[in-house]
Amino acid sequence: MLTLRQIEVIRAIMLAGTVKGAADLLGVSAPGISRVMKHSETQLGLRLFSRNHGRFVPTTEAHGIFAQINEVFAKVENLQFSIDALKQGGGGVFSFASAPSISQHILPRAVKRLRQKFPALRMNINILKIEETIDYLLLKKGELVAMSFKIDHPGLVSHLLASGRLVAVVPAGHALAARTAIALTELAAEPLIGIDPADPYGEILAAPFRDHGLPFDLAIQARFGQTVAALVAANLGVAVLDEFSMAARETPGVAVRPIVEPTSFKTYGVFNAEVARSIFADELIDLLKLEMREALAVR
Known part of the structure; x- marks a missing residue:
């Protein structure tokens, strides 16, 4: 079975047409490219390239392999893109809500900081009254509600965000x-x-x-x-x-x-007790706490 490194080298030769060009493309030495190619041909028991006026041309027998190599490489690139997107917050929608008392000033500031950390994150933000929170979380319409009331419900968990006045x-x-x-x-x-x-x-x-x-x-x-x-x-x-x-x-x-x-006035982050929190929910909780501490300091 070919390794991802062998696939990368074979594809580079296909694109560049020469061992030196493939080496430049991958940022490695030409002898190293030659060794990987020869080992791959030996392993497969198949000649992959023929030389034509100094260039490496795919053999007729290897055309089917090259098509699959391109497909595999494309999937690897897509995987890396997805990983990078997740690091930036892409690939999903972070749904959460807030009580009106928090949504006016504190929430937008926290969301701004969240956007700076995860620039590709898609968000769906709702504004809920306290009595609407239970259904919102139990029906899994969102992960988190920033609330001005501690909700006593066996299916929900409330974490203190801040104590104000x-x-x-x-x-x-x-x-x-x-x-x-x-x-x-x-x-x-x-x-x-x-x-x-x-x-x-x-x-x-x-x-x-x-x-x-x-x-x-x-x-x-x-x-x-x-x-x-x-x-x-x-x-x-x-x-x-x-x-x-x-x-x-x-x-x-x-x-x-x-x-x-x-x-006294307390605020809470309320979650569904049965649902694991995402990194975005944890980050938003920290940012809400930060913004509330800063608001208390100013006041």
């Missing part, structure tokens, strides 16, 4: 914007914009008010944090959101301030 969001020209920190009582006294407390994310935002015996009476209710922030920028009220939702370097029209009372 809730923040007060007020119109840029509002009197409270002059404060270095804002109390919950001050926010409760203003028209509140927020998310339905029956929603898991909305319940997180409402919890500090409830824990301190304060009303969480929403003057305007929206579905996503981005909408809430935009309504605050329109001077329609104040809000409480998580600091990752407000992780932009600057948000026009609003002032983001710490809340006087202690608050």
Whole structure:
């Protein structure tokens, strides 16, 4: 059986027409090419080339072999291409999702870093509410969901990404914007914009008010944090959101301030417990953690 090296040498002679040309093509010495060719002919018991005016011409008997050699070489090249593509992230689609609170600022930054490491990686990104995550992962629509809630389900695994805080969001020209920190009582006294407390994310935002015996009476209710922030920028009220939702370097029209009372907001990477994670999922988790640490440092 011919080795891949013998196939490579025979093909090089076919292409170059001379031993020296084949040696130049492969970047080796001419005597070495001659030895490999002679050994191959002896091994096969067949003369592969005849000399014609100084050039090596395939013999009639060897034409069938040369056709198969080309086919084998093409498959080897395709294999190497596939390996190189995998190293760059090619050859498949990495599907994952994020909660709206993470998708606004943190996720795009992490995806940018992921693209830099795997430039050929195809991605399919979805934005999910917490209640949509279970079906998404159990039905294997994607590998990972970056979530603002720890999901208690036997088929899923949640890994902590970061621990942050809730923040007060007020119109840029509002009197409270002059404060270095804002109390919950001050926010409760203003028209509140927020998310339905029956929603898991909305319940997180409402919890500090409830824990301190304060009303969480929403003057305007929206579905996503981005909408809430935009309504605050329109001077329609104040809000409480998580600091990752407000992780932009600057948000026009609003002032983001710490809340006087202690608050907590945790983010998680959620996976299907029965599915092995790809290198892309592991890398994205690390990048999300990095971006969240940087966002906390800035805040």
